[in-house]
Amino acid sequence: ESNILMDFGINPAANTFSDTFPRIDRIPIPVENIDAIVISHAHLDHMGGLPLLFKYGYRGPVYMTEPTVYLMFLLLNDLYDVLQKNGVTPFFELKDLRTILQHTIPVKFGVVVDIAPDIKLTFRNAGHILGSAIIHLHIGEGLHNIVFTGDLKYDRSILLEHASTMFPRVETLITECTYGGQNDVMSPREEVENKLISLVNSTLEKNGNILIPTLAVGRAQEIMIILDNAIRNKKIPEVPIYVDGMISEVTAIHASFSNYLSKELRNAMANGFNPFKSEYVIPVKSSISKEEIAESRRNIILSPSGMLEGGPVLEYFKMIAQQEESIVIFVNYQIEGTLGSRILNGLRELTLQNSSGKVEALTIRSAIEKVDGFSGHSDRNQLLNYIRHVYTKKGPLFLVHGEAKKIQNMKKILNRIYGEYVYSPRLLETYRAL
Ligand SMILES: [Zn+2]
Ligand SMILES: [Zn+2]
Incomplete structure (x- = not known):
């Protein structure tokens, strides 16, 4: 009888304390x-x-892939800085991060590890971000097998191969x-890339700036590679691509874990070409200010966060959103309620806090795309495809990690295919699988 906890996240975009943290008390x-x-x-x-669990006394092992170790500590350190900068007392101390590191055990894809007397763990590629894993737990001697997808992409991207379906046995699937x-x-990837390139070109023709709010991990690297390729293939003119926030650090981690990348990138790197090094990409350091970049024209700027919830992107946004000839291009998922999602839904008059805490009004004049x-x-079809390949109908199928109406929608379809074995657990619900 062992107790295993898979993933323990927070919602950094939540407004209230109780919406931010998991119910550790329950x-x-x-x-x-x-x-x-x-x-x-x-x-x-x-x-x-995770820091919260260590604060409350957890001192056992934490398993993850090696790139996840590096990315996680980078992001948790950054979270600490961001909270402090915003005048919020961080919910952990930096020494908690050191304690976590002492208990962290890196595990490679495909290697079977005993994590408890009766439980074996195997990680497989999830195709979502560098080092992202699908978790397979083998319980007892062949008694039960659980697959927990985490976040998955069942399609190739520039950076990664598609999510693995290589599980010898699966009874319970949590997706x-x-x-x-x-x-x-x-839309198909080629179409998507062409749309991005044509938006960049039409904005450059008007002498505008292109601001791309993006997650620091994954999306930023992918967009950088696409833009660098497009410039080298003369599909867009030679313009600087400024990257701000943690994008450079995260890119360096990608370059040092080539064995986790797509076959194409791995081959390129084996032949001496580093796709993460571009002569057009300029990390924003103290030598050039955000104002100088935004006030000049014909620049591409990539900066976190991807949903305009904090991060250096907000400084650029305040300036570039007022330039009629410029454009803001959203390239990742926008959680409902975030500034990014509200702007995409038509918000054009808004107020933002400046660095000294004063509230300023802002009217968006730039294009928004x-x-x-x-x-x-995965999109809906890829998700359904993935489930079809992995789920065996020998146990329950749990639908998690999505807006309630999307989960209910999936459930309706899957109920039709798999009958009653499909569940959409509510918070704090308990299931007995055996
Ligand atoms: Zn997620
Ligand atoms: Zn994720």
């Missing part, structure tokens, strides 16, 4: 009785609550449903 056992923690990947909604909605179907399809998640 875990049915004391945290020190958890035998092992397994982390699927380095996004805050999957690992951001994410981020794009489970009826209309969540993405969304280029869908770069997502690190």
